[in-house]
Amino acid sequence: xxxxxxxxxxxxxxxxxxxxxxxxxxxxxxxxxxxxxxxxxxxxxxxxxxxxxxxxxxxxxxxxxxxxxxxxxxxxxxxxxxxxxxxxxxxxxxxxxxxxxxxxxxxxxxxxxxxxxxxxxxxxxxxxxxxxxxxxxxxxxxxxxxxxxxxxxxxxxxxxxxxxxxxxxxxxxxxxxxxxxxxxxxxxxxxxxxxxxxxxxxxxxxxxxxxxxxxxxxxxxxxxxxxxxxxxxxxxxxxxxxxxxxxxxxxxxxxxxxxxxxxxxxxxxxxxxxxxxxxxxxxxxxxxxxxxxxxxxxxxxxxxxxxxxxxxxxxxxxxxxxxxxxxxxxxxxxxxxxxxxxxxxxxxxxxxxxxxxxxxxxxxxxxxxxxxxxxxxxxxxxxxxxxxxxxxxxxxxxxxxxxxxxxxxxxxxxxxxxxxxxxxxxxxxxxxxxxxxxxxxxxxxxxxxxxxxxxxxxxx
Numbered sequence: 001x002x003x004x005x006x007x008x009x010x011x012x013x014x015x016x017x018x019x020x021x022x023x024x025x026x027x028x029x030x031x032x033x034x035x036x037x038x039x040x041x042x043x044x045x046x047x048x049x050x051x052x053x054x055x056x057x058x059x060x061x062x063x064x065x066x067x068x069x070x071x072x073x074x075x076x077x078x079x080x081x082x083x084x085x086x087x088x089x090x091x092x093x094x095x096x097x098x099x100x101x102x103x104x105x106x107x108x109x110x111x112x113x114x115x116x117x118x119x120x121x122x123x124x125x126x127x128x129x130x131x132x133x134x135x136x137x138x139x140x141x142x143x144x145x146x147x148x149x150x151x152x153x154x155x156x157x158x159x160x161x162x163x164x165x166x167x168x169x170x171x172x173x174x175x176x177x178x179x180x181x182x183x184x185x186x187x188x189x190x191x192x193x194x195x196x197x198x199x200x201x202x203x204x205x206x207x208x209x210x211x212x213x214x215x216x217x218x219x220x221x222x223x224x225x226x227x228x229x230x231x232x233x234x235x236x237x238x239x240x241x242x243x244x245x246x247x248x249x250x251x252x253x254x255x256x257x258x259x260x261x262x263x264x265x266x267x268x269x270x271x272x273x274x275x276x277x278x279x280x281x282x283x284x285x286x287x288x289x290x291x292x293x294x295x296x297x298x299x300x301x302x303x304x305x306x307x308x309x310x311x312x313x314x315x316x317x318x319x320x321x322x323x324x325x326x327x328x329x330x331x332x333x334x335x336x337x338x339x340x341x342x343x344x345x346x347x348x349x350x351x352x353x354x355x356x357x358x359x360x361x362x363x364x365x366x367x368x369x370x371x372x373x374x375x376x377x378x379x380x381x382x383x384x385x386x387x388x389x390x391x392x393x394x395x396x397x398x399x400x401x402x403x404x405x406x407x408x409x410x411x412x413x414x415x416x417x418x419x420x421x422x423x424x425x426x427x428x429x430x431x432x433x434x435x436x437x438x439x440x441x442x443x444x445x446x447x448x449x450x451x452x453x454x455x456x457x458x459x460x
Contacts, residue, residue, distance in 0.1 A: 002034050033356075036300040040359060048295035050288050054398075130258040132165060132183045140186060142200040145193040152200065158189035161201060167257070168226020169438075181255060186224075225267055227445065231437030233267050238419050239433065241400045244268075268415060284374045285387040290315050292363050304357050307348065311363075314345045318378065325381040334378040342375060393424050422453070429454045 011027075019027065046053045141158055144151055163185055170180040190201035225233075236242045236250065244261045251257045293315060296308025318341060321334055330337050349364040349371075367374060377383045397420045407413045419437075426433035431454035443450050 002037065003030065037358065039300045040295070040298075043298070044295060046291075048291055048298055050292060132167065134165065134185045135182045137185045137187060139189065140202045141189045142191050142202040144200070145196060145198055146200045147198040148193060148196045150193060150195045152191050152193060156191050156194065158191040160187045161190050163187045164224050166224045166226050167229060169228040169232065179255070181229075181257065182226075184226075225263075226438075227441035228435065228438035230267050230441050231434040233264055234419055234437055235423065235434035237264075237268050238397075238400065238416065239423050241403055243404065268419075282373060283376065283383060283387070284370055286315065286319055286374075286377070286385040288387075289367070289374065290319070292366075296360055296363060299357075299359070301357060304360050307352065307360060311345060311348055314341050314348075317341055318345075319385065322377050322381045322385060329381065334381065335375075338378065342378070346371065393428070394420075397424075425453055430457050 016024065016027070044051060046056055141154070142152055166184045166186055168182055168184070170182040173180075188202050190199050192199050233247060236247045237244070242250065244264045247264050248259055248261055251259055290312060293308050293312035297305055297312050299305045299308060318334075318338060321338055325334055335342070345367075349367045352360050352364040353368065355361040355364065377385055397416075401416075407416055422437065422440075423433040426436050436451075436454060439451050
């Protein structure tokens, strides 16, 4: 564990001079360990770690030679590229300005109003201005008492206490082209229990909780977007790279549906898409793993560098054997032919499971956690060793990230990553991504098991 800033602030020359010799030696070892760790992290790059190529500084290029200019980050403190270039130039004399004749600069300070930011108490609220014609209704009545758990008769007197409208894309009609929207008014009822007299109110997952103001005609001005419409919004945002304002404009221009930017953003980020589970039928990228081992081989710690060089050599030997087996497979098979190398690599990982060096410990555990998956290409040499196909599939999403300048919250990042994965998988399997997302959203809102990903189409 590194020394924290809190620890370093307490360490100065005077503190070091007061330490006994044996403690000074221990502190020096600790500082040397931290310096080596930080030095290794400082020199990590896409060639010796799993960092993406985009993390490389713009001025760092593989073909850089001795004649290249010195990067700005390597100048001495207080120097800039302009200052270094003009180091031998004669400095122009400075002209002193007379304070009396100096122009008066207008004050830019804004006087505080004394009010808190945001909507002020008593200010009028804002609701939907577009009135939607209801195309159907759906009643929700409690089936069991929330206190005694007895069944409530379907004919028991009930009164509505809240409602909301669900705007969604209607199911496709065979022979018709285009999208049709439906507006379903969901009415929630409350009923007195015949057994205990308790009034039970039905609850719908995700629906509003406002109560009606007393009469049947006083509906809550709430609108809920259906799963198919939510899936379409997600598709427009992630697959077609439309911004929130552009989605708002498209829905208004093409369908006459007026939504706010905030509602669109909430629709994209709020619904959960826990579709993927633990997949056993998968692969690991060998070039990424070898780059991590190369980073260990270049470590400032001699012991770690030696271990990294040996592990890197073993992985490269197995990699060459896999490529050779694709041309002419050996009769005995690679797992048997290279059993000694595989066993040596595994023993190295096991021996350094709890190593004091954090990078070596992390790589050893990563190998052992996914050992069967990593070594799978030895038994099946035809399988790809790299994830180039997956990275090419991510190209679209990298462009989308560059256009939107990335996400601004943890929730947005997670939603973007999961949705991108689901949409790309649907496209690769020839399924409609936004309609599949609609089925997932519908199941999630009802608390049901999420539907599996569309099946892989059978080979023709």
